[in-house]
Amino acid sequence: MGDIDNNGYHHNLKVKAFEIETGKLIAILHERDAKELGIFAGERVELLNPKNAKRCIAVIDVTRHAVKEDTIGLFEEVMRALSVKSGAIISAKASEQPRSVDYIKKKMKGEKLTKQEIITIVDDIAKERLSEIEATAFVSAVYMKGLDIDETIYMTKALIDGGAKSNFKKGPLVDKHSVGGVNGRASMVIIPIVASAGLYMPKTSSRSITSAAGTADAMEVLAPVSMSMDKIRSITEKHGGVIAWGGAVDLAPADDKIIKIEHPLSLDPEGQVIASVLAKKASVGSKFVVIDLPVGKYVKIKDKTVALRMAKKFVQVGKEVGMHVEAVITNGEDPSGMAFGAALEAKYALEILEGRRFDNLAQKACELAGVLFEMVGLVKQGKGYDKALEILKSGKALKKMKEIIKAQGGKIDSSEKVPKPPLKKDFKAGTSGIIEEINIRELTKIARISGAPANKTAGIMLHKATGEKAAEGEVLMTIYAENKDKLISAESYALKSMPFKFKKIILRTIR
């Protein structure tokens, strides 16, 4: 016990640097030092660099081998927080669990959290004060116990307060968000349309979590999407729109960490999704937001009751944080356009802008842009769609998109320049008939097995839409991949899952 002073400090710990960024504040102690300090693995120490009086709190890993006694292993983030180098001597002392651990436990028991408790949790997550176990327990609790409307409002406000804020000088600022599960990049059509009409849409989009591509993944095929908030603002103020990756901006650091935990388990608790979406829009400064809620058998929202409940929450929470939000329930039964995958979806959006295609995705883009036109009062109620269609058909939207791609530093500004996938395989109809149903969830899975979204050119191109006829042997879709292994896996999964359902004449046989 000789190393510990009257105040519980161990003053003689030699720093061993581990040059790894862990994204967390972690330190490693020998088990005997940990015991002397009275702490176990996963608990916390307060570290002090006596040279400059800098302090930080780190979560402890306990070892018998990685560091010797009277040595402390520090990862990059801790080294930086203390401004300390390998070989320096620092002090450590047991530190209590942050208060938010009690609040997490409270939520796990199904109790309602107060505003202050949610603020504390969000702050502790953002500042890396929670261990991965504690943060995961919180996300799991929110998934299993839910957030009610008050908690969702508190969460939204806490996320906004904890993040970067932008300061646009122009307006009206508009935005759009689709709640998961559908293919097709409507945003890449909507943004140039609304920007052409004099609105401003600084879109910070996400990468795919469960879909074949996120808007950020698709846009990245055409132009860089990682940029600072300043650049987002300057491009938007100059060109009326931008399509950036939200993760590169510190819009809601706690939310980015929560999403990292949700990802491996594909969790998407309703309250958290609403808070996450609206906080990011509010941080950018958007005043008019349209939320697209696709409802369909094979997408995230399966029935209209759920969509209606979410829609009302989106509107109410929006109002609480000073935004005019309108939520639209859309048809999520059919694929939205024919493409699944980053490059394929980017190409498809360009083809719509170039006037080469007009289908349900193009129509959706015009309808949503129309809602925004009506919300800001640019046109009369009921006239938004016509205005959007007119802009699309005039070629102004295409010109605007080329401008935005260039402003973001991209060079691929026509559908013909989009990189082509190296390998492909046609998937043919085994029978003739009318296609009654196309299973978006299975198509997404096939596209992901083929390598999407990490492999940019991988994915699927449909050749038939719902309701169309197909003859035996006719190509229903083409699967694209960047390596043979994934192409074969994707094809064999497609054969097994059979995402196309043909209309039957005999519906039932009675024997």
Added chain:
Amino acid sequence: MGDIDNNGYHHNLKVKAFEIETGKLIAILHERDAKELGIFAGERVELLNPKNAKRCIAVIDVTRHAVKEDTIGLFEEVMRALSVKSGAIISAKASEQPRSVDYIKKKMKGEKLTKQEIITIVDDIAKERLSEIEATAFVSAVYMKGLDIDETIYMTKALIDGGAKSNFKKGPLVDKHSVGGVNGRASMVIIPIVASAGLYMPKTSSRSITSAAGTADAMEVLAPVSMSMDKIRSITEKHGGVIAWGGAVDLAPADDKIIKIEHPLSLDPEGQVIASVLAKKASVGSKFVVIDLPVGKYVKIKDKTVALRMAKKFVQVGKEVGMHVEAVITNGEDPSGMAFGAALEAKYALEILEGRRFDNLAQKACELAGVLFEMVGLVKQGKGYDKALEILKSGKALKKMKEIIKAQGGKIDSSEKVPKPPLKKDFKAGTSGIIEEINIRELTKIARISGAPANKTAGIMLHKATGEKAAEGEVLMTIYAENKDKLISAESYALKSMPFKFKKIILRTIR
């Protein structure tokens, strides 16, 4: 994409060794390599050492700095699994999520798991195939959604099958377990009593999770407790008993990992506790087990209904895995003996064995030993307690305890040799009266603030029991600590929480 072959392998990754044991299989990739392989942080790669064809699956951390492109950072465990050295070239390929992730999600949704699903989850946890996020989500789901009786039985069997097994040549093998929250080390009295009577009790005890000391913590003050299963067997076969730390034996590796996750959040889901306790007893080979369920306002189990439900489950699950289990509901209202803390509780148990004390803790030990005597048929029903008391009073149990301490390699075999705490502070009565209630939970908290259980000699010694009189200024308890800071914190918490409640004459005033 040039580095990835047709089968999805990157064959040119240079190993950079990170000499840290993480307790998990983790590898670090540069973000560009991760993207080429089509994986995100938290997903998995299959690694292959082409020199010896060894393979392993690791969870990926993605970095921009810690490793360069075409380099892979490996921690100790992965280095060992592949038998690879720094600078070697290995191959990597994206690997799917283990199937248990789907089952975890299923449990999170509140659905019941099948036997095979639980076996898969337990196996994946034991073999480190789950990331910390995934394993925490499972533990959280079990806490929030519970395990029903079937699931508890599956879990128990899966834990038994996944762990080391022992092969005792002597018997009958008996054991005892108390379900949390009470101070006092009854086991340290019970074991020498039953061993003196010719039974065999190979106790693998735990360290404290939420209490002031676990049996392993207290026994460690007297003798080493980390030992192999072989040593546990040989000492028990020779002396009739042993008090080892369960964590040093691979009795149920998945359970040890689950407990590590439960610890920081103080989670103790009922089904998991039952499975954990009985699996460890079964792995050791115990045939007769008494489960002690203390019920009291300030301990884990607060009412008899819960205790009865747990008791029945313990008995039923025990039967399913071939054990005769009897569960007893005990008085958990009062402290069990007067000591809180590892050294203080060890000393106290020795004093009982030495005949210096006989109180409610001594009585509890004799009652529980008596149950075991009756279970194995050593004495008639109703005669167990007398037999145990006779052994205790005869001095045979003390002799046996000295034998066991010596066999484990310890030297502290009398209460006078137990190390004394360096600092102490008396806590005095602020008023006179009869002590109506002593709050065990608050005493435990005070003991933990004073440094228990990591600081071995820290803790509390009570001077008054429930029902006793105390005059103003009389010492109610003494707080012990190993450093001043903790002593002051513990005292100030004691003053605030006031764990002693005095009887009042005026119960209510009506104005």
